[in-house]
Amino acid sequence: MNTLLTNVRIATLDDTFTIIDHGYVVITDKIFTHVESGDPPEHVKKQADRIRNMQGKWLLPGLYNTHGHAAMTLMRGYEDDLPLDRWLKEKIWPFEGKLDREAVTAGRALAMSEMIKSGTIGFLEMYHLFMDDFAEQIKDTGMRAVLTRSVIGLCSREEQDAKLDESAAFAASWNGEADNRIHTMLAPHAPNTCPIDYIKRIVERAVDLQLPVHMHLAETKKEVDDHYKMHGMHPLDQLDQYGLLNQVQWLFAHGVHLEQKHIELLAETKALISHNPISNLKLGSGMAPLSQMLQSNVSVSIGCDGVSANNTLDMWEELRMAVLLQKGLLQQADAINVKQALRMVTKEGATALQTGQPGMITVGAEADCILLDQTAAHLQPEQQLHSHLVYAARGSDVTDVYVQGRSLLENKQLITLDEEKIRFEANEQFAKVAHSII
């Protein structure tokens, strides 16, 4: 199968940030076989099974959302403006307690439809319910994902072991599945919900399985303060003291309350960070030291966290927030530049999600790309392509999405999902769960 996309402006986001103002790409089965300037020669056209004229569009790598809880998407806007502890105890946990298989499935389908429509091609799910179902959903949908059946360790040793066994079995059975689109990690929930000896056992299992480990880290000041009170040190220092940072590939979410020494420790141990700026603001957690992390060569990607703490899965807004926040926080307009910004949602995202792909439009890479309508008023004048991608583009500018050469969105229509059905079921399941609480 040969697909030829012509008449397109290409932001390759490759090593030199090459822009091809007028060019074409050829996708042969799963792979980019041509990424060229100009119009395709006759022999290339003749070999194409399908030719699509992408005039007026930009083509670029897809975006990666490296931390979240898609199952919680039904809770969008369920409650916004309560202090964190009341928000969890009075609203989120009671709602989550009523989530059944249909509700979780509906929330996840909604999340995937929202992500694909806004140009996100891969994401990480950290959750504890119906993970096999989700893997099957993703197989059909065509997205890339890292799936983690997360565990909370505030329970007996037997329960801890049972959860870890379930988590490991899930991870082992799905890693590399769906044409290598699905990868897995083990995932202790957080240092304040998993005793250190449990984290240690989880890491040992991850070593056996040769899998990375995902965990929330230093999200709130209170959580870090409490760790100092109970253990006399920062949670990251405790992981280091137990020798756990070097044993596996870590992907930490949040990392809001870190000192410079912790950032250097992350860099030394090549731990990856998923930065979640909107969630950190909305829940009152604070502002992570993103600029310092980038300066210290920590690999940082971006995540939206759960929709109830965001309230969308729009990676464009998330990226914009990440960049703007650092400029304001440091009162420094050059704190982060456009190229660093674009790397976080493409190359660094592809790395964090274990895709083995470069997150660039380049010959030989798997054919992952998205297209944007460049005619919107907020993208004019159209000259400054990289700038517009960071500071002006919206999820709704995305028109087309390819993953491994398979079309997931065409002219804003979902190909592998039924948007109307998803909308109906999301509203039906929300009403069911909300009603069961009252």
Added chain:
Amino acid sequence: MNTLLTNVRIATLDDTFTIIDHGYVVITDKIFTHVESGDPPEHVKKQADRIRNMQGKWLLPGLYNTHGHAAMTLMRGYEDDLPLDRWLKEKIWPFEGKLDREAVTAGRALAMSEMIKSGTIGFLEMYHLFMDDFAEQIKDTGMRAVLTRSVIGLCSREEQDAKLDESAAFAASWNGEADNRIHTMLAPHAPNTCPIDYIKRIVERAVDLQLPVHMHLAETKKEVDDHYKMHGMHPLDQLDQYGLLNQVQWLFAHGVHLEQKHIELLAETKALISHNPISNLKLGSGMAPLSQMLQSNVSVSIGCDGVSANNTLDMWEELRMAVLLQKGLLQQADAINVKQALRMVTKEGATALQTGQPGMITVGAEADCILLDQTAAHLQPEQQLHSHLVYAARGSDVTDVYVQGRSLLENKQLITLDEEKIRFEANEQFAKVAHSII
């Protein structure tokens, strides 16, 4: 002329935040004559000249953007990541120096098309070039606006007087024009670009003309520090010392670097604030004390500032940024709530822009409203209307716009502007100006 909009969900944003889940409105000439629950009775349908079925849409007041420089819209993304002084000296000022009448007109048409398409019905323009042209453009376009021919006072007394005369003549001739859609203010640029005695003369002229005064205030720390060095006090304290705060209605833009005593002074003198959070972040200016202002009962509305410092005119993102930033800054998830947020872009905006309108959907008010498509994935489940307006809605969800009962946007198509022509001219004028610099 009677227009009937039926089958619509209405967020009135009135005094009690009434939501009408299924209702209709009647616009008779310029005025809302019915805002009702249910379906319209036969006699109402019979009297309608036009009936539009708005099924699947939300109807709410239009948004107000209370500080900006629409003429600079051509400079979108022209340069983003330089320190402020280099950004101004190397990029923005040289570009502005080459702006001619056609370029300014093209930039402003682009700005209006972007604003209408994203649901902004009124805005403030602070600029010094071709203001009469702009007033004529706005008359045709149908938007609401406050126009200020701003003045910089770093020049001779004769030049100062000439600028002030020009500014006052413009203000006098256009105030209340275009069916009361256009209002004017006088506008000294800023305390660091206008000597205090010039500001004093401007205020005196504003008193004569019974006009408010608009000015940048305490945007950067450097500017405030310099004011202390030169004058021994904060610029707001200097205005107070000269007795200028009580003489006119002030509308200050930015207000980033204010202490609590300044906030109280703003409240006492009923000065209005236009909060510009994205510009303040992007230019490295900092984060304004919005929560404290609201707690002290200062009337705060929201502005996007110039596109080159933003880089869009999307009031949804601007509002979201305002709210999220305070929650993160204060590490307090309940720092601002959804209702306070919606007030800033509707009622407080209508007040700041001197519309005499309530910024609410209510019988007797002029028929200003916008409609959003509620079917997008990022707005599901759809129950939490107010939350979605603050935390999830995008400019591209806006489908229809009415101002004084006149339709400016229908099903995402501009009625009073030619989008394709605007796009062409914006790109042509950008290329012309950019080329003339090199």
